Amino acid sequence: MGNLTVIMTDVEGKVHRIGNLDEGRNLMETAKANGVAGIYGDCGGGCACATCHVYVDEQWWAKVGEPDDIEGAMLDMVADVQRPNSRLGCQIRMRPELDGLSVTVAPSSAA
Amino acid sequence: MTTGTAAKPALTAEEARLLHEASLRDYDIQAHPHDYYRAMRKGDRVHFDERLGSWLVSRHEDILSVQADPITFSVNMGYHTQQARGMREEFQAILERDGGGYFPDAIMSDPPYHTRIRKLMENAFTAHRVKELEPRIREEVVDLLEKVADRGAADAVTEIAVPLTIRVIVEQLGLDHGMEAQISRWSQAVVAQISSMQSRETMLENAKLICDLQNYLIGKMKEREKAPREDMISDIVHARIAMDDGTTETLTFAEAVSLVRALMIAGNDTTATAIGNLFLLLATRPEVAATLDACVEDDRRLTRFVEELLRVEPPVRALSRMTSREAVLGGTTIPAHAHMLLVYGSANDQDEVFPDPRKFDMDRHNLGRHVSFGGGVHRCVGLSLARMEVKVMAREIARRMADIKLAIAPGDIRYVPTVATRTIEHLPITFTRRQG
Ligand code: HEM
Ligand code: FES
Numbered sequence: 001m002g003n004l005t006v007i008m009t010d011v012e013g014k015v016h017r018i019g020n021l022d023e024g025r026n027l028m029e030t031a032k033a034n035g036v037a038g039i040y041g042d043c044g045g046g047c048a049c050a051t052c053h054v055y056v057d058e059q060w061w062a063k064v065g066e067p068d069d070i071e072g073a074m075l076d077m078v079a080d081v082q083r084p085n086s087r088l089g090c091q092i093r094m095r096p097e098l099d100g101l102s103v104t105v106a107p108s109s110a111a
Numbered sequence: 112m113t114t115g116t117a118a119k120p121a122l123t124a125e126e127a128r129l130l131h132e133a134s135l136r137d138y139d140i141q142a143h144p145h146d147y148y149r150a151m152r153k154g155d156r157v158h159f160d161e162r163l164g165s166w167l168v169s170r171h172e173d174i175l176s177v178q179a180d181p182i183t184f185s186v187n188m189g190y191h192t193q194q195a196r197g198m199r200e201e202f203q204a205i206l207e208r209d210g211g212g213y214f215p216d217a218i219m220s221d222p223p224y225h226t227r228i229r230k231l232m233e234n235a236f237t238a239h240r241v242k243e244l245e246p247r248i249r250e251e252v253v254d255l256l257e258k259v260a261d262r263g264a265a266d267a268v269t270e271i272a273v274p275l276t277i278r279v280i281v282e283q284l285g286l287d288h289g290m291e292a293q294i295s296r297w298s299q300a301v302v303a304q305i306s307s308m309q310s311r312e313t314m315l316e317n318a319k320l321i322c323d324l325q326n327y328l329i330g331k332m333k334e335r336e337k338a339p340r341e342d343m344i345s346d347i348v349h350a351r352i353a354m355d356d357g358t359t360e361t362l363t364f365a366e367a368v369s370l371v372r373a374l375m376i377a378g379n380d381t382t383a384t385a386i387g388n389l390f391l392l393l394a395t396r397p398e399v400a401a402t403l404d405a406c407v408e409d410d411r412r413l414t415r416f417v418e419e420l421l422r423v424e425p426p427v428r429a430l431s432r433m434t435s436r437e438a439v440l441g442g443t444t445i446p447a448h449a450h451m452l453l454v455y456g457s458a459n460d461q462d463e464v465f466p467d468p469r470k471f472d473m474d475r476h477n478l479g480r481h482v483s484f485g486g487g488v489h490r491c492v493g494l495s496l497a498r499m500e501v502k503v504m505a506r507e508i509a510r511r512m513a514d515i516k517l518a519i520a521p522g523d524i525r526y527v528p529t530v531a532t533r534t535i536e537h538l539p540i541t542f543t544r545r546q547g
Contacts, residue, residue, distance in 0.1 A: 033355070042490040044233035048498075049490060050479050070238045073414045077479030109477040 004094045006030060007102040008054070011038030023096065027089035027103065028052035038105035045090035047071055050078045052089035053106040060101050061085055064092060078109040119154060126150035134162040135429070135452070135530050142526045144428070144533070145469070148457035157443035163530070166443075166451040167429070171458035171482065173441040177451075178487030181221055183438050186489055189431035189450065190219040190305065198314050202304070205315075210322030211329045214369040217362075222488060231350040231362050232370055232492060235343050241495040244283070248500055251278050252507045260511050260544050264518060267538040271504075272386035276379045279500055284375060285342025286331065297324040298376050328371050332364075347371055378493045384426035384534040385501050391524070392420065392471065393508070394515045394540050399471050407509040412473070417502045419473040422465065422481035428456040428533045430485070455482045456533060512542040 002022035008031055009015050018034050031039035031052070043049035047070055056064045064087060067075060071091050075082050086106065092098075122130070129150040133140050140147050151158045151169035158167045168174055177184045206213040217228045234240075255275055259265035277291045286294065300320035303309055309317065332348050339345040347370050351361045362370070392399040406412035429452040437447045445451065459481045460468045484491035491497070508515075517524075518539035527534040 040487070042486060042488070043492075043494065044229060046233060046237040046495060048236075048238045048495045069410070070242060073411055074238070074479075076411060076415065077418060078477070080476035109480050 002094075004096070004099045005101075006094065006098070007100070008034075008036050009102075009104040010036045011105050011107055021094050023094055025094045027054060027092045027094075029090070030094075031089060031105070036105060038107065039089060041090060043090075047074055047088060047091055050074050050088060051108075053078060053081070054087055054089045054092075054103040055083055055106055056085045056087055056092075057102040057104070058085065060098070060103075063097050064101070067091065078106075080110050081106050081108070122150065122154045126154060130154050130158065134160050135165075135167065135454075136160070136162045138526075138528055141428075141528060141530065141533065142524075144456060145460055148454065148460055151454075152457060152461060156441045157445065160452075163452075164450060165431075166445050166449055167457075168440065168451060168453050169457040170441060171461045171464045171480075174453050174455070174458045174482055175486065176440060177432060177453055178485065178489070181225070181488050183435055184432040184451065185221050185435045186219055186225075186432060187221045188433035188435060188448070190216065192433060192450070198309075198311060202314060202318055205318040206322060206325065209319070210325040212325070212365060212368070214325070214365045214372070216373055217366040217369045218373050218492075225488060227360055228362075228366065228370070229488070229492070230352050231360065232347065232374075234350070235346040236492050236495055238495040241499050244496070245499060245503065247282065248279060248503050249507065251275060251282075252500075252503050256507055256511055263543060264539070264541045267390035267540050268383070268387045268535055269537060272383040272390070273379075275386065275504065276382040276500065279382075279496075280375060280378055283343050283496070284371065285335070285340055285344045286375075294375065295379075296320060298379055300324070301372065301376050302380070324372065325368065328368060328375075332367060332371065343374060344371055347374075374493070377491075378497060380532060380534060381426045382493075382497045382500050384532055385421060385424075385497065386504050387535040387538055388424035388426065389420055389501065389505060389508070390515065390538055390540060391517075391535060392424065394517045394538075395521060396471065400515065402471065402473065403505060403509050406473075407506055413502055413506060414498070415473040415478060417498055417505060418478045418481070419471060419475065420501065420505075421483040421498075422459050422475075422478065423469070423471055424533075425456050425459050425481070425483040426532055426534065427483065427485075429454045429530055452530065453482075453485075455485065458482045511545050513545045515540055515542040 001020045004021040005019040007017050016034055016036050018030055021030060026045060028039060028041040028045055032041055040051035042051045067087055071088050074088060075086050129147050133147050148169060151167060156170045156173060160167050168177060203213045252275060255271050259270060265271060277295055281288060281291060297320055300317040303317050331344055335345045335348050339349055347367050351359050353359055403416060406416055432451045434445050434447050434449045438445050462468050464480060484494045518541050525536045527536055
């Protein structure tokens with residue numbers, strides 16, 4: 001068991017503080033394993049469905065970093081809820097610099 | 112009208128007639144379904160199609176509800192009751208005797224079993240892995256297009272779309288080149304098992320073909336078991352995932368056979384259909400051809416173009432579920448053990464979700480809402496590969512071909528008679544070769 005922590009605010013506004021995470025664990029898996037509402041992860045972390053969309057809290061953005069082109073194209077599919085600090089949870093892997101990372105789950109694209 | 116629910120919008124006389132008389136079993140409805148879809152969405156959102164014996168789920172929000180509850184709405188029951196209807200035992204015995212075994216489709220299952228199977232196959236299909244395949248896919252696309260480019264005429268379905276998707280899956284799985292025609296026949300035999308249109312004779316013929324297919328695949332899998340290569344058969348045979356409790360999961364050989372067989376089939380007709388639809392739009396809607404020309408060298412825009420193509424002409428029209436208990440959906444009570452079809456084609460055409468739905472508008476801000484790849488735990492595994500094949504095709508068409516026109520009257524286009532997909536059988540086109 002690892003020693004990293006992430007804080008996720010789900011789509012219902014509930015704050016989940018999830019600890020004991022291993023390095024390499026991605027945010028989508030972490031959210032699903034802990035019942036974080038609004039994260040579905042339909043494609044299993046394949047960067048192909050955008051159902052694991054999160055907003056990274058501003059103070060963490062620089063450390064988390066920009067999405068690559070493939071992820072950017074996927075985020076573009078949910079442009080109505082995309083923001084400058086959007087990332088796909090399955091593409092963010094925990095590592096020591098991200099200990100304490102805080103993100104908010106994005107709502108689904110509008111019907 | 113005092114029930115407290117919102118009043119249903121008034122139906123036109125034609126919509127009322129369609130709801131009353133039409134069926135997705137009718138060829139004319141299968142070929143030109145949009146009015147029927149709209150009538151259902153407006154007048155009877157979860158509609159019992161009597162001649163089909165199935166409940167048709169027509170609205171986007173109801174399809175999402177079904178996808179969110181894969182236990183109540185079972186793929187396992189929906190799929191396996193369709194297989195070799197009425198002749199299942201005989202079919203099974205033939206495969207056990209001559210085909211190396213009867214291997215139920217492991218992916219056509221429900222959670223929690225399905226969750227384990229999905230995890231073991233997903234690694235092969237991530238968008239990042241598929242990106243690495245782009246150069247090889249491009250070579251195949253260019254080869255096929257160059258064969259017809261100077262001729263100025265082709266059947267876009269049988270000479271371009273179908274051969275491409277078979278070549279790609281043969282290469283990705285690691286099967287033998289030269290086997291494409293055989294693989295296409297085998298695929299049709301597997302698909303026929305669930306079409307519920309088989310006589311006993313065709314069942315026997317198809318069972319024989321499926322035996323040959325399984326023996327061929329088993330041979331390849333045994334080879335890869337000993338000597339893995341860079342291909343999907345090796346990925347599946349050697350798949351393993353670490354579980355949270357420290358144990359490792361693998362696939363049984365029987366599961367692996369069923370998955371290789373499923374991958375061989377699932378991506379062929381669907382992706383070929385998408386490419387056929389691309390040619391149809393380019394040939395019949397000048398604004399779509401102009402839109403493609405304008406975005407062809409911009410990867411991000413081209414990705415959007417492909418997604419809107421898949422929304423506006425979804426290859427998979429409708430897929431099966433079965434209720435494992437009585438359930439209420441969109442205000443309608445569906446009994447237990449009822450067969451249902453999720454009409455993806457209708458949900459993509461719903462104007463409350465996609466305003467002016469027949470318009471090709473790649474700037475829709477909610478493009479990712481379309482359900483052409485399904486959604487929830489059964490969302491298409493091969494979606495990145497499918498998108499890549501269609502994208503590369505669109506790009507190479509635009510670079511080489513101009514003035515694409517239908518070589519037959521639009522009314523003469525024939526579709527494969529099935530509820531599951533909306534697939535053009537032949538698409539003769541003419542075009543000019545682009546210079547430079
Ligand atoms: C444009 C092309 C394609 C379309 C439109 C498409 C569409 C779909 C849809 C709608 C589903 C959901 C099934 C359901 O709701 O029950 C699905 C599932 C599936 N697709 Fe695709 N597909 C395409 C290409 C591919 C490719 C290229 C592959 C693999 C090589 C593939 C493999 C699968 C598999 C294995 C499933 C079952 C997933 C599960 O139940 O967990 N598909 N596809
Ligand atoms: S899980 Fe599908 S994009 Fe992240």
